[in-house]
Amino acid sequence: MSEAAQLHMDRRSFLRLAAMAGGGLVLGHYARAADGAQIASAGVERVDGVFIPNAFIRIAPDGSVTVFSARPEVGQGIKTSLPMVVAEELGADWHSVTVVSAPLDAAFGPQSAGGSTSTPTSYMEMRRMGAAARTMLVEAAAQTWGVPADECIAADGAVRHVTSGRTLKFGDLVARASTLPVPDLHSVKLKDPKDFTLLGSRIGGVDNAKIVTGQPLFGIDQKRPGMAYAVYQKAPVWGSRPLKANLEHIKTLPGVRDAFIIDRTVPEGQLIGLVPGVAIVADSTWAAFSARRELDVQWEEGRFAKSSWDDYARQATEISKAAPGSPKVEETRRDGDVDQAFAGAAHVVEASYSYPFISHANLEPQNCLAHVQGDKVEIWAPTQNPDNARGLAAQVLGTAPENVRVNITRIGGGFGRRLRSDPVGEAVAISQKAGIPIKLTWDRTDDLQHDHFRPGGFHFLKGAVDAKGALSAWRSHHVSFGSNLGADDYPARFVPNYLLLNTRLDNGVPQGPWRAPGSCTYAWMICSFLDELAHAAGRDPVEFNLSVLGDKDLVAGTGKNGRPYNAARMRNVVRQVAEKSGWGKEMARGKGMGLGYYFSHQGYIAEVAEVTVSPKGVLSIDRVVAAVDVGSQIVNLSGAENQVQGSIIDGISAAWRQELDISQGRVVQSNLHEYPLLRIPDAPRAIEIHFLKTDYPPTGLGEPALPPIAPAVCNAVFAATGKRIRQLPMTRTDLSWS
Amino acid sequence: MSKITLQVNGRSYDVDAAPETPLLWVLRDQLDLLGTKFGCGIGQCGACIVHVNGAPARACLTTVSEAVSAKITTIEGLSRDGSHPLQKAWCELDVAQCGYCQTGQIMSAAALLASNPHPSDSDIDDAMAGNICRCATYYRIRAAIHRAAEIAAGARGAGA
Numbered sequence: 001m002s003e004a005a006q007l008h009m010d011r012r013s014f015l016r017l018a019a020m021a022g023g024g025l026v027l028g029h030y031a032r033a034a035d036g037a038q039i040a041s042a043g044v045e046r047v048d049g050v051f052i053p054n055a056f057i058r059i060a061p062d063g064s065v066t067v068f069s070a071r072p073e074v075g076q077g078i079k080t081s082l083p084m085v086v087a088e089e090l091g092a093d094w095h096s097v098t099v100v101s102a103p104l105d106a107a108f109g110p111q112s113a114g115g116s117t118s119t120p121t122s123y124m125e126m127r128r129m130g131a132a133a134r135t136m137l138v139e140a141a142a143q144t145w146g147v148p149a150d151e152c153i154a155a156d157g158a159v160r161h162v163t164s165g166r167t168l169k170f171g172d173l174v175a176r177a178s179t180l181p182v183p184d185l186h187s188v189k190l191k192d193p194k195d196f197t198l199l200g201s202r203i204g205g206v207d208n209a210k211i212v213t214g215q216p217l218f219g220i221d222q223k224r225p226g227m228a229y230a231v232y233q234k235a236p237v238w239g240s241r242p243l244k245a246n247l248e249h250i251k252t253l254p255g256v257r258d259a260f261i262i263d264r265t266v267p268e269g270q271l272i273g274l275v276p277g278v279a280i281v282a283d284s285t286w287a288a289f290s291a292r293r294e295l296d297v298q299w300e301e302g303r304f305a306k307s308s309w310d311d312y313a314r315q316a317t318e319i320s321k322a323a324p325g326s327p328k329v330e331e332t333r334r335d336g337d338v339d340q341a342f343a344g345a346a347h348v349v350e351a352s353y354s355y356p357f358i359s360h361a362n363l364e365p366q367n368c369l370a371h372v373q374g375d376k377v378e379i380w381a382p383t384q385n386p387d388n389a390r391g392l393a394a395q396v397l398g399t400a401p402e403n404v405r406v407n408i409t410r411i412g413g414g415f416g417r418r419l420r421s422d423p424v425g426e427a428v429a430i431s432q433k434a435g436i437p438i439k440l441t442w443d444r445t446d447d448l449q450h451d452h453f454r455p456g457g458f459h460f461l462k463g464a465v466d467a468k469g470a471l472s473a474w475r476s477h478h479v480s481f482g483s484n485l486g487a488d489d490y491p492a493r494f495v496p497n498y499l500l501l502n503t504r505l506d507n508g509v510p511q512g513p514w515r516a517p518g519s520c521t522y523a524w525m526i527c528s529f530l531d532e533l534a535h536a537a538g539r540d541p542v543e544f545n546l547s548v549l550g551d552k553d554l555v556a557g558t559g560k561n562g563r564p565y566n567a568a569r570m571r572n573v574v575r576q577v578a579e580k581s582g583w584g585k586e587m588a589r590g591k592g593m594g595l596g597y598y599f600s601h602q603g604y605i606a607e608v609a610e611v612t613v614s615p616k617g618v619l620s621i622d623r624v625v626a627a628v629d630v631g632s633q634i635v636n637l638s639g640a641e642n643q644v645q646g647s648i649i650d651g652i653s654a655a656w657r658q659e660l661d662i663s664q665g666r667v668v669q670s671n672l673h674e675y676p677l678l679r680i681p682d683a684p685r686a687i688e689i690h691f692l693k694t695d696y697p698p699t700g701l702g703e704p705a706l707p708p709i710a711p712a713v714c715n716a717v718f719a720a721t722g723k724r725i726r727q728l729p730m731t732r733t734d735l736s737w738s
Numbered sequence: 739m740s741k742i743t744l745q746v747n748g749r750s751y752d753v754d755a756a757p758e759t760p761l762l763w764v765l766r767d768q769l770d771l772l773g774t775k776f777g778c779g780i781g782q783c784g785a786c787i788v789h790v791n792g793a794p795a796r797a798c799l800t801t802v803s804e805a806v807s808a809k810i811t812t813i814e815g816l817s818r819d820g821s822h823p824l825q826k827a828w829c830e831l832d833v834a835q836c837g838y839c840q841t842g843q844i845m846s847a848a849a850l851l852a853s854n855p856h857p858s859d860s861d862i863d864d865a866m867a868g869n870i871c872r873c874a875t876y877y878r879i880r881a882a883i884h885r886a887a888e889i890a891a892g893a894r895g896a897g898a
């Protein structure tokens with residue numbers, strides 16, 4: 001039985017357990033039942049003889065354990081790692097655990113997957129879920145034997161009485177455990193982490209066997225009886241609308257059932273959500289794709305129809321000459337007196353850095369299956385943010401959120417793109433009009449041209465070192481399309497004279513979070529420019545950066561919302577990566593090492609890249625060493641290493657060749673032949689990862705290993721060739737040398 | 739529309755499709771063989787790789803008329819039960835992140851191992867350059883192909 005079918009069949013018992021969870025559990029997130037109503041009766045309910053201590057766990061009389069995974073799986077490994085946390089505290093035998101994806105339901109607490117927040121927000125809660133169930137099983141065994149519960153331990157799916165050696169399997173305890181009260185989740189006794197046996201080990205992804213045999217796990221694989229296939233053509237210039245289209249002709253094409261314009265009143269220039277377009281509904285994906293090639297739409301193009309990247313770059317250069325206090329130049333932070341520091345400096349360096357818009361390029365194109373029936377809708381969607389999907393579906397249909405049922409499928413890559421739900425809104429609108437289940441599939445061109453892009457940006461920098469070689473001043477003007485550098489972004493607080501100016505260009509480009517938003521580009525600019533200053537000072541970059549990090553352990557944030565920066569943690573990873581990489585060794589011309597380090601998503605990470613650049617300028621990345629501090633506990637060592645390896649290669653891929661050009665108000669590139677993602681020959685031969693175990697709570701790894709790699713590579717290229725890369729993609733810079 | 743007979747994974751299927759329809763969409767929409775993925779539709783990503791008469795082919799660029807009378811193997815037919823050495827190695831080394839590209843990766847790798855049972859790193863790079871992994875699991879893909887070669891050699895050794 002497929003997971004979806006199993007869930008469907010279990011819906012009734014699921015509702016009962018959700019209701020139970022609403023009454024029985026007191027943790028904040030879990031206090032409401034599935035239907036939103038507060039349930040008064042506390043305690044545990046039995047469903048067909050199954051022990052259900054809380055919304056996340058079921059144990060059957062045969063000892064099999066089912067753990068629900070509430071967070072969407074985008075490839076970050078959460079569907080394996082959080083159930084491991086539950087199983088660890090439960091004392092389950094991992095081989096008898098089945099993990100099932102939960103549908104969107106309040107019983108499961110927060111269900112988005114973004115910002116590397118799942119681990120830090122759910123780690124302790126999942127421990128408590130497992131511990132509560134274990135406490136009940138242990139109590140059931142103790143009662144059976146008439147011994148004190150504290151003489152019993154749970155491990156490998158059984159409870160053992162330590163003094164007598166008697167054991168009872170979980171399955172034999174479910175009947176009695178189901179009659180016991182649920183312990184208070186705040187005070188339930190947790191395991192001592194030094195007794196962990198599962199956490200920190202290497203566990204393969206729970207869906208691996210299904211993935212390698214091609215099971216239909218993904219959104220794009222979903223089907224419903226009687227469904228049709230749809231495509232949706234949006235305006236090439238974002239925020240504009242269709243005036244007319246050759247719909248009558250389209251309707252005559254083979255396999256086409258209907259074609260229509262969707263143009264609800266959306267606010268002028270709305271870029272996010274359901275935007276106007278033309279839908280084609282057909283018997284098959286190919287019939288819809290084929291018909292679309294003959295679609296001829298006349299668009300009303302908005303005020304950004306003439307915009308271009310070149311023009312944005314020209315505007316940025318112009319505004320960078322404006323003094324602080326000029327219109328459109330916001331002064332975000334000022335410490336000391338940069339001008340005076342520049343005047344008295346031993347060396348001053350000026351540089352401008354820029355990077356383009358890029359796409360998330362999820363390999364599974366955006367899609368959604370929606371079935372509208374009256375004022376109700378059920379959707380199957382690869383969404384990182386099912387709550388947002390429900391909200392948009394309800395808004396499009398003009399119905400209450402309770403009338404939207406969201407099934408969360410496995411996701412073919414997230415990277416932040418699927419925190420927004422535009423394909424869901426489109427599928428719902430089309431299904432509503434068509435009156436049948438609709439699977440909407442974007443093609444690669446839709447995906448590249450209607451992404452919510454990682455914003456491009458421009459940084460105009462001036463820095464100085466004093467006679468002792470210390471970093472003395474940093475002036476930065478960030479010209480952006482959306483958000484800007486914040487007042488506490490590094491190296492603010494670490495330079496005595498610091499000025500940050502920010503400008504936002506008027507533009508009509510849809511933008512959104514892209515893996516380690518902000519940090520993914522800021523780290524490159526900051527660590528590259530620090531490297532320039534180290535060289536200007538004639539100092540070794542590792543030693544120079546350690547001196548910038550100073551000697552304070554914890555540097556307080558600025559103001560009420562300021563973020564503290566743990567400089568001690570950062571110095572540790574920098575030292576560690578230098579030692580493990582063999583930093584400082586003699587290297588031939590054309591070979592070099594570079595350092596990148598960054599604090600993001602609560603993780604402290606430093607990376608060293610080792611590169612070779614041929615005299616003709618051909619780059620290869622030979623080795624990357626990473627030192628990673630994400631706290632006291634790596635949950636799944638295999639998953640954690642996979643995230644770091646993937647983040648490193650993804651970061652290289654983004655920086656090396658990815659670029660979307662904008663001309664005539666639209667993206668120029670149309671498919672992957674014009675948008676080169678990194679392929680296997682360019683992946684580093686060696687990646688070495690060192691996790692530092694520290695006394696801090698465990699935090700996420702989906703993002704923070706990405707920001708340091710681009711500067712590490714670019715700084716290594718400088719060490720190898722003397723060529724400084726100040727523009728991304730890296731291919732814009734000629735790296736040849738002689 | 740025309741009636742077309744396809745031989746897929748050792749079974750014969752009668753389908754109704756225009757001759758120029760890409761094999762990809764017949765597999766996915768009509769035959770419910772959903773392990774073959776759509777990524778780009780223009781031969782760039784390799785997510786749709788199947789075997790046509792044993793050779794790797796991009797199902798998004800192979801029309802059904804070209805596929806008639808050929809022996810087609812999809813990921814669903816690579817082994818009956820996930821026991822192909824590559825499938826085992828992929829699980830053992832926990833290669834997948836999102837997993838979307840991996841069926842295409844495995845089909846490319848299977849064709850490589852069939853012709854070169856002990857590929858070097860650079861053989862792997864050459865044979866796998868047509869398969870994009872957006873999650874960038876390349877590091878593990880290399881290792882898993884080496885591991886699969888070992889598993890296959892072990893099985894041959896045991897059988898001899």
Ligand code: FES
Nearest residue numbers: 777778779784798
């Ligand atoms: S979908 Fe066929 S190569 Fe990309």
Ligand code: FES
Nearest residue numbers: 837839871872873
């Ligand atoms: S695992 Fe996600 S695209 Fe390869």
